[in-house]
Amino acid sequence: MLPSTFASKYLKVSRRMLSLLDHCHHMRQIKQIQSHLTVSGTLLDPYVSGKIISFCATSHLDDALSHGYSLFLRLQNRTTFIWNTMIRGLAENNQSFKAITIYKSMLDTYFPPNNYTFSFVLRACANLPDLFIGLQCHGQVIKYGWESYDFVLNGLVHLYATCNCMDSAKRLFDMSDVNRDVITWTSLISGYVKSRQVAIAQQLFDQMPEKNVVSWSAMINGYVQIGMFEEALELFNGMQTCGVQPNQAGIIGALTACAFLGALDQGRWIHAYIERNKIELDRVLGTALIDMYAKCGCIETAISVFDNMSNRDVFAFTSLISGLANHGQSGSAIELFVRMQNEGVAPNEVTFICILSACSRMGLVEKGLRIFKSMSEMHGIEPGMQHYGCLVDLLGRAGLLEEAKKVVREMPMEPDSYVLGALLNACRVHGNVELGKETVESLVERSLDHGGVHVLLSNMYASANQWDGVVKVRKGMGDKNVRKIPGCSLIEVDGMVCEFVCGDRSQPHLLMEETESWLIGIDKHLKSLSLDDDMTIKRGSLLSCY
């Protein structure tokens, strides 16, 4: 035993040590403090070790969490606070399963869990998500009497909503009419939207006694996730009419909706709003803006937003690469791909999809093949279905049909409709009727055929003057009752969203003749430039406005 003067001296020292934690910017400093505490013996005090673990669990310094975890394992005296903090740290850092394992050993050592324990454990269950473990935790929640505590209740509703168990979520919600708050409502609503029960979500949203910016954003993004973009934009406007200033999540949802609708005016307005309100243009928001401008046809503005971003990550680069490739600027897309790696940003699997399709459009077979190889050899990314689709497209467009066929035969997974579709398209462009027929057959075998596939084959027979083939395909289509779903496209004109539907003559419009003559003119012009066959416009496209 230390004499009491020593003890109080060491306590003072350790308190000073702990206050230094807030100023640490490197793990080395944490370890220094910890070794002082170890030498003085004060680390044995669970309050002191708890402070260290709490710092490690919530810090974003490299290896902080694993350092905290190894200290946790060595501790003789743990408190509920220490257990909770460890569970929280693991759950917040993508190690939810480990978090639950720690919770189990907490119960095994007879430590009573409290309200904090359950809010962290339920979060871990929702992160996985694992309904089976979640149900067991719910049992524990009831056993220890925390079911109506607001944080725990909301954790449960969130868990069930995440696991698509809307009946359970709703039952809890109904049971707790005194304890529920705006967060309970928001969790429930976003659960209904994610399970595509939009009508119920909308109804609850209207009934909510108080809405805040998060509730509005949840509903906006819910609409975006299920593809109801116009509703999302209406809500975005409605929220401001109600005097709620949109936050980053709401703005991102609205920008995504603009990108899909081609609603450039709205998108520009949101961009101006961001600048007017000095909302920080971070990587997420910057990427959403780049994407919106690129998809609305303003590639120059997309580039300037990109240039003005201070720290660009893989998503920002990928978004612009994709935009450039889609605007026929494949050369610039490839340059940007090189620049990205020179700046030390590692491409991800989506980047490779964009860059491979850029190569494919430029006819850069050698380069595309090299990049495809580099995926696994240099970047540790195993090519997936879509990458094989790009590869088949790359070879097929260049007329290397045998090589493309070989890729389909030897790829490590069963080809999907896009991979076979790329092969079929190559057969069409290069007039290989025989391989085209084989490809359609393998599509049919896998039940991946749709009307368009058969129409394409029939057109191929027609181009090759094989009229018996045409008749056979058409008859087969009639027997199977296949119909091609018409293509459609959206564009904003003078603030109004217009929908173009291929071949739709049900809603004749005054501008139709004028539009059609323009289309034919563009078509002729493109043909005179002898551009890629894909660029020609299908005659008979029709405009219907609403």
Add this chain to the structure above:
DNA sequence: CAGTGACCGC
């Protein structure tokens, strides 16, 4: 002698 939650990009 402590501390927690709902919405968000390729």
